[in-house]
Amino acid sequence: MIRIICLTEVGLQLARRLQHLLSETDTKSEVCFKPTPFIDSVQTYFKQQDSLVFICATGIVMRTLAPVIKDKYTDPAVLVLDEQGQFVIPLLSGHEGGANEFARQVSNLLENQLVITTANRYLNPIYVVGMGCERHCPEAVLQGLLDECLTTAGLTINDISAITSIDIKSDEVGLIALSKNLHKPYVTFDAETLGAMEERLSTKSDYIFKTVGVYGVAESAALYQAQQLTKNGSELLLNKQKNKQATCAIARSYSLS
Template sequence: MRGTTTCIISLTDEGARLARRLLALMPTAEHLHRPQDFSTTLQQRFVRGDRLFLICATGIAVRTLAPVLRNKHEDPPVLVADENGRWIIPLLSGHEGGANAWGNELANRLGAQLVYTTAQGYQRPYYSLGIGCDRGCPAELIESLVSDTLARHNIDLDSIDGIASIDLKADEVGLLAFCESRRLPLNHFGALELRSVESKLSERSEIVFREVGCYGVAEAAALLQASASTGNPAELVISKHKNRRATCALARSYRE
């Protein structure tokens, strides 16, 4: 069972400096520097479902985690980086657990190179934009949030194939206007459907749950729309970004 806790583990002084940079990007993460029993600590964190960012040699990570590996549907995402933060490797649960998308986001924000080894060159990507917003949110605020977020990640707005949200926003005027401007229909899902992918969310919001009955709208809607459109698993490419009235996230799946 994948959890929502992120654990950064470093083994060197340089690695600890990188960990502090990561904590600025992920303030809710936990940092363990040179844990007393590295193997036991790492295996326990993995088994309980923590997302792991390991600043160590790939060989150490592989040998330590090998005895507790289960399968791609249950194992949490694991990233490995060199101590200088030049390379980030999605080691485990790249698609199903979201390590590829998580690694891509952190690589962009750290100025690192993502070492992406999944063979996908023959497949056509489908990009789905998930959007959540306050009631009455103007289209201009949605447009600016989406444009700024995609530009920050070097993704063209014209590459978006679908837009999705929660069914409570099916009649949201500003959101519908934005979708019309992009010439894409607004697809929507119920709260229970959105909860079906909550293990893949970058974070789970109790506030959102109290308001609409699921732990996140933008990321979950993006994931469901991408998967529904291709019939294949989806991954987050851009986790939730927000302004004062709206949120957005981007997911990707691949057509055979």
């Protein structure tokens, strides 16, 4: 049994969302909102080998479970989520108990950031550039904006995995030439696909939405490709920057090696 334990109304909303997403993968779970008595209830779940997902501070979890923790070979998987659902941490039984893989599943469902701290697993950052531009924007203008963004983010072009945009820019000569000369894949996505990133944009442009069907091309494309490359959540490392003819953003995700 997977038990999703939460203590606040905000946490309850996230718990119900996660429960719904798990149900779509045929995974059964139960939401436990303010279980009473808290310590006894949680320790009982743990002892009966339930996988536990806490939506609260890690300190609360550790103080509650400390008396019943035995070893990584017999303890069940324990994950911790923040109330905003931005991060998931496999807290106990990462390898042997399957918490790392369970956390990866939860991270994929919530499209958030997976944070693994166990030994022998390393998080490697993956960076993706997203760009938008006016039709027939010169390559030199795109290159100049990209250079500025890389400098601001503390990166070089060697750190970048791909340059991305929306599919109506799949034939944009400047973007194609830029990617080719930098020896980077140029990847585009349709508006429906990029629309899934809407709630994670730093800003939303009604004008861009009316024009191409998404509220932001550069950020959406970078965020989507970053998570596609790692199968983990993604985040904006550099919010949309722009000049008179183009926009650029950089997203980051992490892969396990």
